[in-house]
Amino acid sequence: MDERSEKKIVLVVDDDKNILRLIQAYLEKDEYKIYNATDGNECFDILEEVMPDVVLLDLRIPGMDGLAVMERIKKFYPELPIVMMSAHGTIEAAVDSMKIGAYDFVTKPFESNRLKLSVRNAIIIRSLSQELQRLKNELYPTRDFGSIIGRTGKMQEIYKNLDKITASASVTVLIMGESGTGKELVAREIHNRTPSRAKKTFVAVNCAALPESLLESELFGHEKGAFTGATDRRVGKFEQANGGTIFLDEIGEMTPATQAKLIRVLQEREFSRIGGNDLIKVDVRLVSATNKNLEEAVKAGTFREDLYYRLSVFPIIMPTLRDRKEDLPLLAAHFMEVFKKREKKDVLQSISREALDVLFKYDWPGNVRELQNTLERAVVVASGSEIQLDDLPQMIKSMGVDKPHRTGESYVDLTGTMEEVIERVEERVMRKAFAEYDGNVSEVARRLNIGRATIYRKAEKYRLPIKD
Ligand SMILES: Nc1ncnc2c1ncn2[C@@H]1O[C@H](COP(=O)(O)OP(=O)(O)OP(=O)(O)O)[C@@H](O)[C@H]1O
Ligand SMILES: [Mg+2]
Incomplete structure (x- = not known):
């Protein structure tokens, strides 16, 4: 032997x-x-x-x-x-x-x-x-970083930057990248790996989810009677995050007025609650994220340049999944394990070669989140020991068929009747929005500016997973 x-x-x-x-x-x-x-x-x-x-x-x-x-x-x-x-x-x-x-x-x-x-x-x-x-x-240990999965050179770069960031307790970080690339995951890792902050709170604020009038009080709090409806004193997110990390998600959506207030806070390192006089000082690390190109927003005049510089002391750009496809088997296997446990499908062992082939060919506009949703669905529908081609959504399967040269996301197959072509485009748009907003109907409706009833109808037609 x-x-x-x-x-x-x-x-x-x-x-x-x-x-x-x-x-x-x-x-x-x-x-x-x-x-x-x-x-x-x-x-x-x-x-x-x-x-x-x-x-x-x-x-x-x-x-x-x-x-x-x-x-x-x-x-x-x-x-x-x-x-x-x-x-x-x-x-x-x-x-x-x-x-x-x-x-x-x-x-x-x-x-x-x-x-x-x-x-x-x-x-x-x-x-x-x-x-x-x-x-x-x-020399450069190839590894995952906590809960972040990926071993390609592009991810190693990210880990190197995370090492630098977490070695400092306070450097301000701006995470940029397409939807679903793991910006929030990275923000949480930064918090968890910063020794002096990990035991304190990580507070996330989605700047796009609240109307301007509420965002400011959400961030900085208000005193009782500061405005109609302010029946109690309220502590803002900055105060809640004291000692820890505040994560401002979708910062590109912040309105000019809130941007102005935020820049003052960042400059002076203190603020007061709305309607209050006391100056409050907090010790937080600020991490913000956006899937917008902020530099362009600055050029276009919709985002303040001074704020951009304050936020991007340490910028990180998350790679898209299509730019690190070598990580796909690792990520797919990881998600299979996660959902296999949840679904108690112990027999499930692997992903078939044909299925993996097709996953490779698809270009993942919704990045890791879309892959995660795809695997979740596949694990649920899979019946044997392998995830098969047929356990994948039609949209992704159709990528397995060799197509004329495609230029990234904008490629549309223009053959067939008008109705067929429009359906193809519609499915793509819907699928991308569903991946982006994790199947949340309200968000998708808002993003695409169409009614919820229509979304439900289309979701059924294209068999998109609704999570509401
Ligand atoms: N490298 C990764 N390893 C493991 N899981 C990941 C990775 N990247 C993303 N994910 C998972 O994919 C999902 C989407 O990630 P996340 O919410 O961080 O994306 P995002 O960049 O904030 O997207 P959006 O711009 O749409 O808010 C999460 O469930 C996250 O755990
Ligand atoms: Mg996010």
């Missing part, structure tokens, strides 16, 4: 028995352990069981094009070196496969030495790159 585990593993994917025998004869003597697959499906079955050190892949195999198999291997096992083999050693085929990331290309029939050399080099390269990764990990 021991001796065998020392052996390097080669996976050969070729339906030609003669080639398999030949490779076996060439390589087994050299202490390689060989696994054979005769088509793409078998290849992936084996990959689920063993992790080879190198794959020898025929360009033409039954059922699936060799290049497609290779692309898929690269997607799921990016570090695994692949040597392409072909009896038809055209330059184009070689160039194509190298472009997608083949380590080498050998022409059949091959000489034993050429094959051995290619296999040996591929393995050396792999172990060097693993070593490099190990050293990198030592």
Whole structure:
């Protein structure tokens, strides 16, 4: 057993028995352990069981094009070196496969030495790159940050910034990013990881949810009788957050008057309740967030420049999910676990390759929140041990079909009747809004400026999950 585990593993994917025998004869003597697959499906079955050190892949195999198999291997096992083999050693085929990331290309029939050399080099390269990764990990530990999930370079950057932010007790942070990218999650992590504040309160205020007249008293409080309806003295959120963190969400929605009051508070570090004279001093860290481009709002004159500078002492820009798709399997698996526990579906073990493929192809306008909602639904409807393609919403599944080149979110398939095209657009708009507002009908209605009854109707039509 021991001796065998020392052996390097080669996976050969070729339906030609003669080639398999030949490779076996060439390589087994050299202490390689060989696994054979005769088509793409078998290849992936084996990959689920063993992790080879190198794959020898025929360009033409039954059922699936060799290049497609290779692309898929690269997607799921990016570090695994692949040597392409072909009896038809055209330059184009070689160039194509190298472009997608083949380590080498050998022409059949091959000489034993050429094959051995290619296999040996591929393995050396792999172990060097693993070593490099190990050293990198030592230097920059690849990790998640508390409840934040993601290991791509983009997230590592975020973690580095969070380390700096949490090393200071008071630096003011502005978190920017599309809807659903985790801005609030990051704000909470900042609070939880700031030693001097973690035990105090984290207070969140959604600046878009309250009318201007109420927001100010919400933030700063009021004295009894300060205005009609102020029947009691009320302590504002800034006071509640004393010692801890105040999170001003959707700060881009703040009206000029409230912006003016806030800037005064930030400058003077003290304020008074509405209708009061006492000056109140609080010790809070201010974290704000927006999915608007504040710089543009400043240019457009709708957001005060001085406030923008005060808020963005330490700016963080959250990456979109489509910019860190490598994190998708990790996030999807995480959400599957979370909802599997909640739904008590112990049998559920994994996400099928086809489903994962489609998740990769979709562009996630609603980012992590949309992925989370998708997995929640999938876990609820899944019946076996795997989440299947059919457990995903139609909209996402239709992404699995190769489409003409798409430019981000704005792509619309313009084929078919007017009604069909409009429906397509409508579904997209609805789906995005539902993802953005987590299926909250009132919010979606407000955002799209259409009635709630219409929203309910459309939600049923497009099978969107309502959470009201
Ligand atoms: N990196 C991540 N790891 C784990 N969960 C995440 C991550 N990013 C986001 N989420 C989850 O996705 C959901 C949306 O995140 P969050 O509310 O922080 O987004 P947001 O940027 O504030 O969105 P919005 O602008 O719409 O308010 C939450 O349930 C959050 O826990
Ligand atoms: Mg938010």
